[in-house]
Amino acid sequence: MSKYTRIDLSKIRTYSVGRRRSKAQIKDFGRPLDSYSGISDFLQHLPRYLKAEDFKSLISLIIKARQKKKPIILMMGAHPIKCGLSPVLIDLMRQGFVSLLSTNGAGAIHDLEIALWGKTSEKVEKGIEDGSFGMARETGEVFNQISTFAGEKDLGLGEAIGRRILQRKAEFSRHSLLASAYRLNIPACVHVAFGTDIVHQHPSFDAASTGEATHVDFRVLAHQVSRLNNGGVVLHFGSTVILPEVFLKALSVARNIKGKIQNLTTANFDMIQHYRPNVNVVCRPTQTSGKGFSFTGHHEIMIPLLAWALKAADKKKPKRR
Numbered sequence: 001m002s003k004y005t006r007i008d009l010s011k012i013r014t015y016s017v018g019r020r021r022s023k024a025q026i027k028d029f030g031r032p033l034d035s036y037s038g039i040s041d042f043l044q045h046l047p048r049y050l051k052a053e054d055f056k057s058l059i060s061l062i063i064k065a066r067q068k069k070k071p072i073i074l075m076m077g078a079h080p081i082k083c084g085l086s087p088v089l090i091d092l093m094r095q096g097f098v099s100l101l102s103t104n105g106a107g108a109i110h111d112l113e114i115a116l117w118g119k120t121s122e123k124v125e126k127g128i129e130d131g132s133f134g135m136a137r138e139t140g141e142v143f144n145q146i147s148t149f150a151g152e153k154d155l156g157l158g159e160a161i162g163r164r165i166l167q168r169k170a171e172f173s174r175h176s177l178l179a180s181a182y183r184l185n186i187p188a189c190v191h192v193a194f195g196t197d198i199v200h201q202h203p204s205f206d207a208a209s210t211g212e213a214t215h216v217d218f219r220v221l222a223h224q225v226s227r228l229n230n231g232g233v234v235l236h237f238g239s240t241v242i243l244p245e246v247f248l249k250a251l252s253v254a255r256n257i258k259g260k261i262q263n264l265t266t267a268n269f270d271m272i273q274h275y276r277p278n279v280n281v282v283c284r285p286t287q288t289s290g291k292g293f294s295f296t297g298h299h300e301i302m303i304p305l306l307a308w309a310l311k312a313a314d315k316k317k318p319k320r321r
């Protein structure tokens with residue numbers, strides 16, 4: 001027999017399972033759907049746990065924000081555009097579910113190429129080998145001409161791109177987020193980090209005008225952020241560093257000038273949860289009040305699902321703009 005003393009389990013005190021508070025109960029389980037079920041049925045049949053409950057809560061908070069005329073800020077990297085989601089997002093803009101659109105330089109470039117030529121995104125692996133990556137002449141020329149135009153007219157970069165797409169009567173302008181935002185009078189902001197975008201390597205690049213135009217957009221974003229108090233919403237899709245950092249600074253500026261900005265809702269949607277989006281979008285802005293959510297999934301699935309759920313949950317259908 002072992003020389004070490006063992007605890008005597010016969011002295012354990014137990015209690016009835018009937019008195020225990022259980023986190024999982026049958027009444028909250030998910031239920032199977034019929035083949036003819038719609039999105040409302042889908043939401044109602046989800047289990048009442050974890051991200052399913054978070055998703056339904058977010059939908060409700062977005063609906064309330066629109067009813068209260070609070071900002072619904074949509075921040076996104078370039079990937080949703082390359083995934084073919086612009087028509088879905090433009091429809092949300094028309095429905096009044098987006099009051100400001102914010103993207104990075106890559107998002108603006110892809111949007112411009114879609115508007116002008118109906119295609120975007122190149123094979124980096126091939127182009128980086130021979131130095132042709134990012135060297136499409138027309139993209140650099142047009143984008144940088146618009147940056148100069150923005151500087152001359154004291155416009156933000158997003159506004160200038162949307163305006164010029166429409167002025168050029170671009171063949172595919174109806175698929176452009178920035179052109180649609182301009183037409184719908186929705187602020188569109190482009191936040192550029194120098195050296196990150198293909199247009200910066202072209203001889204036509206005007207750094208001064210681009211810098212001034214993107215700073216105008218930062219100030220436009222900060223103004224909308226200052227209106228988030230008590231019910232505003234920030235949705236973030238797929239920018240790992242730039243937009244989370246820009247948003248946190250815009251929030252600091254807004255709170256410095258306007259005072260308390262609290263009880264806001266933030267949500268990060270991404271394929272992988274990264275540090276900055278979760279800390280700078282989800283946690284820090286809502287650490288004393290409000291609610292932050294995080295959802296993991298592919299944009300080409302999650303954005304249509306979110307849009308479908310919002311339209312189904314909307315009891316008062318707005319007129320299309």
